[in-house]
Amino acid sequence: MTRYLLKRLPSALLVLALASFVVFSILRLIPGDPASSLAGPDASAETVAAIRARLGLDEPLFTQYAHWVGDLVRGDLGPSYAIGGDTASLIGDGLAATAQLTLGALVLVVLIGGALGIAGATARRGWVRGAVRAVTTGALAVPPYVTGVLLVLVFAVALGVLPPGGHASFLDAPDLAVQYLLLPALCLALPSAAVLGRYLKDGIEHALAEDYVRTAKAAGVAPRRLLWRHAVPNALPPVVTLLGMQTGHLLGGAVLVEAIFAWPGLGRLAEQGLTRRDYPVVQDLLLLLVAVFVVVQLLTDLVYAWLDPRIRWE
Amino acid sequence: MTDPSPRPSLPDAPTRRTTLRAAGGGAALLGLGLAGCRSAVSDSKSAGAGGTSDAPRRGGTLDIAINADFTPALLFTQTGQSLQNRLVFNTLTRYDDSLRPQPELATSWTYAKDGRSITLRLRDDVTYHDGRKFTADDVVFAVRNLQNPLRAAQLRATALAVSGFEKRGDHELVLKLKHPVANLFDLFEFMIITDPDSVEQAVTGKKLNGTGPFKLAKWSPGTGLSLTRNADYWQPGRPYLDRVELRVVAQAEALLSSLRTGQSQLSYDVPGKTLASLTSDGTLRTKEYAVGGGAAYLGVNTTVKPLDDPTVRHALAWAVDRERLVKQTLGGYGFASAAPWPKSSPAYTEANRTHYTYDPGKARELLKSAGHSRLDLPLLHVNTPGETANAESVQYDLKQIGVHTTLEPTDPAVSQKKLISQGMPALWVQGHGFAQVQPSTLAVSAYPFNEAKNTSKYRSEEYTAIVRKAWTGTGLSGSASRALYQEISDVLLDAAFVIDLAVRGRVETASTKLHGVTINKFAYLNLDNAYLASGS
Numbered sequence: 001m002t003r004y005l006l007k008r009l010p011s012a013l014l015v016l017a018l019a020s021f022v023v024f025s026i027l028r029l030i031p032g033d034p035a036s037s038l039a040g041p042d043a044s045a046e047t048v049a050a051i052r053a054r055l056g057l058d059e060p061l062f063t064q065y066a067h068w069v070g071d072l073v074r075g076d077l078g079p080s081y082a083i084g085g086d087t088a089s090l091i092g093d094g095l096a097a098t099a100q101l102t103l104g105a106l107v108l109v110v111l112i113g114g115a116l117g118i119a120g121a122t123a124r125r126g127w128v129r130g131a132v133r134a135v136t137t138g139a140l141a142v143p144p145y146v147t148g149v150l151l152v153l154v155f156a157v158a159l160g161v162l163p164p165g166g167h168a169s170f171l172d173a174p175d176l177a178v179q180y181l182l183l184p185a186l187c188l189a190l191p192s193a194a195v196l197g198r199y200l201k202d203g204i205e206h207a208l209a210e211d212y213v214r215t216a217k218a219a220g221v222a223p224r225r226l227l228w229r230h231a232v233p234n235a236l237p238p239v240v241t242l243l244g245m246q247t248g249h250l251l252g253g254a255v256l257v258e259a260i261f262a263w264p265g266l267g268r269l270a271e272q273g274l275t276r277r278d279y280p281v282v283q284d285l286l287l288l289l290v291a292v293f294v295v296v297q298l299l300t301d302l303v304y305a306w307l308d309p310r311i312r313w314e
Numbered sequence: 315m316t317d318p319s320p321r322p323s324l325p326d327a328p329t330r331r332t333t334l335r336a337a338g339g340g341a342a343l344l345g346l347g348l349a350g351c352r353s354a355v356s357d358s359k360s361a362g363a364g365g366t367s368d369a370p371r372r373g374g375t376l377d378i379a380i381n382a383d384f385t386p387a388l389l390f391t392q393t394g395q396s397l398q399n400r401l402v403f404n405t406l407t408r409y410d411d412s413l414r415p416q417p418e419l420a421t422s423w424t425y426a427k428d429g430r431s432i433t434l435r436l437r438d439d440v441t442y443h444d445g446r447k448f449t450a451d452d453v454v455f456a457v458r459n460l461q462n463p464l465r466a467a468q469l470r471a472t473a474l475a476v477s478g479f480e481k482r483g484d485h486e487l488v489l490k491l492k493h494p495v496a497n498l499f500d501l502f503e504f505m506i507i508t509d510p511d512s513v514e515q516a517v518t519g520k521k522l523n524g525t526g527p528f529k530l531a532k533w534s535p536g537t538g539l540s541l542t543r544n545a546d547y548w549q550p551g552r553p554y555l556d557r558v559e560l561r562v563v564a565q566a567e568a569l570l571s572s573l574r575t576g577q578s579q580l581s582y583d584v585p586g587k588t589l590a591s592l593t594s595d596g597t598l599r600t601k602e603y604a605v606g607g608g609a610a611y612l613g614v615n616t617t618v619k620p621l622d623d624p625t626v627r628h629a630l631a632w633a634v635d636r637e638r639l640v641k642q643t644l645g646g647y648g649f650a651s652a653a654p655w656p657k658s659s660p661a662y663t664e665a666n667r668t669h670y671t672y673d674p675g676k677a678r679e680l681l682k683s684a685g686h687s688r689l690d691l692p693l694l695h696v697n698t699p700g701e702t703a704n705a706e707s708v709q710y711d712l713k714q715i716g717v718h719t720t721l722e723p724t725d726p727a728v729s730q731k732k733l734i735s736q737g738m739p740a741l742w743v744q745g746h747g748f749a750q751v752q753p754s755t756l757a758v759s760a761y762p763f764n765e766a767k768n769t770s771k772y773r774s775e776e777y778t779a780i781v782r783k784a785w786t787g788t789g790l791s792g793s794a795s796r797a798l799y800q801e802i803s804d805v806l807l808d809a810a811f812v813i814d815l816a817v818r819g820r821v822e823t824a825s826t827k828l829h830g831v832t833i834n835k836f837a838y839l840n841l842d843n844a845y846l847a848s849g850s
Binding site for chain 2: 031032033036038039040042043044046047048049079080082083084085089090093094149152153156157160163165166167259260261262264268269272275276277
C-alpha cells in the first residue's frame with residue numbers, strides 16, 4: 001500500500017501545483033486590483049502606488065507567485081489584503097460556520113426527507129400522498145432566496161420566534177447558536193429534503209412490492225416491523241448514496257443562504273474576497289477546495305487499491 | 315388518468331393517534347429544549363427594556379445593522395461604513411449644524427493673524443483605553459499618519475499643508491502651515507486620534523486603542539464589531555449604553571427584517587425606497603442627515619468626442635429628470651440638485667440647485683446646435699441595485715433627446731480602479747461625497763472634482779485658481795466667502811464635467827426607543843448621549 005501511495009502521490013502534488021498556478025493567474029486576469037480597492041474612491045496615483053508597493057504587487061508576477069507558494073509550503077497563509085485579519089483565521093472561521101450550517105441542514109434533510117418519504121409511501125389516504133407530492137414539488141420548485149425571505153417573514157416577522165439572521169458560536173452560546181441556525185438550515189435543507197423524500201418514497205414502495213414482503217405479511221409479520229425492519233432498510237442504500245451527493249449541493253447552496261441570513265461562512269468570505277480583490281483570501285480558499293478534492297480522490301484510490309489488490313500491481 | 319401500476323400492499327400506516335403523539339412529543343421536546351434557553355429574539359427585543367420614560371437611562375445593548383463590515387485597512391479613509399470611528403476614537407473638534415467647530419479633544423484654538431499657524435489647546439483628562447494619557451504627541455502623530463499615502467485619507471492634501479509642529483507642554487500644540495488652509499477644521503472633524511504604538515495593529519483589525527466612549531471587545535470578520543462601555547471616558551457619566559454591536563447584514567431584505575423584528579435598533583443602510591413601509595407601524599423612526607450620503611452624479615469624460623463640447627454636456631444636464639430620479643430610485647430621500655451642495659453647505663443656493671432642471675426640449679435644441687441629432691455612448695455604473703436604478707433612469711432620459719446609451723454594469727473594484735485611474739468611458743453614474751463640509755474640500759479631496767487631476771480629465775486654469783483661492787483663503791468675511799463659493803459653483807455648473815443629479819442624505823432608521831444618536835459630517839456615529847428607553 002505504501003508503494004502504491006508513493007506512486008499516486010506525485011500526480012496529486014502535480015495537480016495541486018497546476019491548480020495553484022491556475023488560481024494565481026485567473027485572479028490576476030480579473031480586472032481591478034487590491035491596491036485600487038484599498039485606496040478608496042478618491043485616491044491619488046501616489047496612494048495607489050504606495051499601497052501596491054506595500055502589498056508587493058509591484059514585484060514581477062513570478063516573484064509574487066513564488067512568495068505565495070513559499071509561504072504556503074511553510075504553512076503561513078499571511079494577512080488578508082482588504083478584509084483584515086489573518087487569512088488562516090478568516091478561512092478557519094468561515095469553514096467552521098459553513099460546516100455548522102451544512103451539518104444542520106443535513107440533519108434536517110434526513111428528518112424532513114425521511115418523514116416525507118415514509119409518509120408518501122405508506123399513507124393510505126390519497127390526500128396525504130397528494131400533500132406529500134405537493135410539499136416536495138413546492139420545496140423543489142421554489143428557489144432558496146424566495147424560501148429564505150418567506151421563512152423570515154413567517155418565523156421572524158409574523159411569529160417573532162426566531163431571529164431573521166445572524167450567527168452565534170456553538171462554543172460561546174449553544175442555545176442561541178441553535179436558534180440562529182434553524183432558519184438558514186431549513187432554507188438550505190428543503191430542496192434536498194424533497195429529493196430525498198421522493199427517492200425514499202419510491203424505494204419503500206418498490207421494497208413493499210417485493211415477494212418477500214408479501215410472504216412475510218402472509219406469515220403474520222406485524223406491519224410496523226415489516227416497514228422498519230424490511231422495507232426501509234432495503235430502500236436506504238440508494239438514498240444514502242443520494243445523501244452523499246446532496247451534501248455537495250448543500251455546500252454549494254450555502255453560499256446563497258449565507259447571504260440571505262447574514263451567515264459568516266465560506267460563501268460570504270469568497271464573495272467579500274472577490275469583491276475587494278483580496279488575493280490571499282481567494283487564492284488560499286480556492287486552493288483549499290482543490291486540495292480537499294485531491295485528498296478525497298487520493299483516499300478513494302487507496303480504498304480501491306485496498307479492496308482490489310490487482311490495482312496495486314497494475 | 316389512472317395509475318397503470320397497482321399500488322403495492324401497504325403495511326398499516328401510523329394511526330392518527332400515533333401521528334399526533336409523535337408530533338406532540340416532538341413539539342414538547344423542542345419547546346422544553348428552547349424554554350430552558352435564552353431567546354435570540356427576546357434578547358434583542360428586551361435590549362431597551364427597563365426604563366419607563368424618555369429620561370436617559372444607563373445600560374442596555376444597542377444593535378446596529380450594517381451592510382458592510384468594518385475594513386481595518388480603510389480606518390483612515392472615509393468609506394460607506396465609518397460608524398465605528400467616533401465610537402472607539404475621538405476627533406479634535408466636531409461641527410455643529412452650521413459648520414461651526416465645537417470642542418472635542420481640542421478645547422480651544424487660535425489662528426495666527428497670517429493664517430499660517432493654529433494653536434490648539436487640548437484636554438488634559440483624557441486617557442486611551444489601555445490607560446495611557448492623551449498628549450500633544452498623539453495629535454502630531456495623527457497628522458503625520460494622514461500624510462502617509464498608505465493611509466489613503468481623502469484629506470491628505472490638507473494634512474500635508476501642515477509643515478511643522480511646536481509643542482508647548484503636553485496639552486498645547488501649534489500646527490505650522492505651508493499656507494493658510496480654509497478646511498483645517500474639516501481635517502479635525504475627519505482625523506481620528508489613534509494610539510501611535512498600535513496603529514499598525516489597528517489597520518489589520520487586531521487592536522483598536524482609542525480614547526472614545528467604547529472599547530473594542532471583539533471584531534469577527536464578516537460578522538461585525540462588539541464594543542463595550544469605556545468606564546473611564548472623559549465625559550463624566552457617559553456613555554449610557556453598556557454595549558454596542560455592529561452586525562453585518564449584507565442582504566437588503568435581511569436588514570429590513572432585522573429592524574422589523576427588533577433584532578437591530580439602528581441602521582443607516584436601509585434603501586430609501588423601502589423606508590416608508592418600515593416606519594408605518596410606529597416602532598421605527600427616520601431622520602435624514604445632510605452628510606456622508608453624498609450626491610448622485612453623471613460623470614462625463616471630457617476627452618471623448620463630442621463630450622469635449624460644453625454645449626453637448628449642457629444638453630445632458632438639461633435632459634435628466636432629477637425629480638423623478640429622487641422619487642423613484644431614492645424613495646424621496648434627498649433632493650434634486652444640479653449642484654453638489656447639501657442645504658447645510660455655505661455654498662448652497664436655490665439658484666444653483668435649479669440651474670439645470672428637466673427640459674428635454676432645450677436639451678434637444680442644444681444638441682442640435684452642437685450639430686448632433688443622435689449619439690451612441692457607453693454608460694458605466696456599479697452593479698448594485700441602487701446604482702443600476704439610477705443608471706437606468708438616466709439612460710431613459712437621455713434616450714428622449716437622442717442620446718442612446720449602452721449600460722456597462724461593473725463590479726465595485728473595477729469601477730473604483732477606472733475612477734481613480736481616469737479610465738472611465740464616455741459617461742458613468744456614481745456617487746460622490748465631501749460637499750457636506752467646507753466647499754473647497756470638494757475640489758481638493760473628492761477625486762471626481764479634483765482641480766489638478768480628475769476622472770473627467772477636465773483641466774481649467776480658472777477652476778484651479780478659484781479652488782486654490784478658496785482653499786487657502788481664511789478669515790474671509792461672510793459675503794466674500796459666499797462670492798468665492800459661488801465662483802466655484804459657476805465653474806462646476808458651466809463646465810458640467812460632473813453633472814450632479816441629486817443630493818442624498820444619510821438616512822437614520824432607528825427604534826423609537828433609541829434617543830440621543832447623532833453622526834458627524836463624515837458619518838462617524840456618536841453615541842455619547844445615546845440611550846435606550848422603554849415606554850416611549
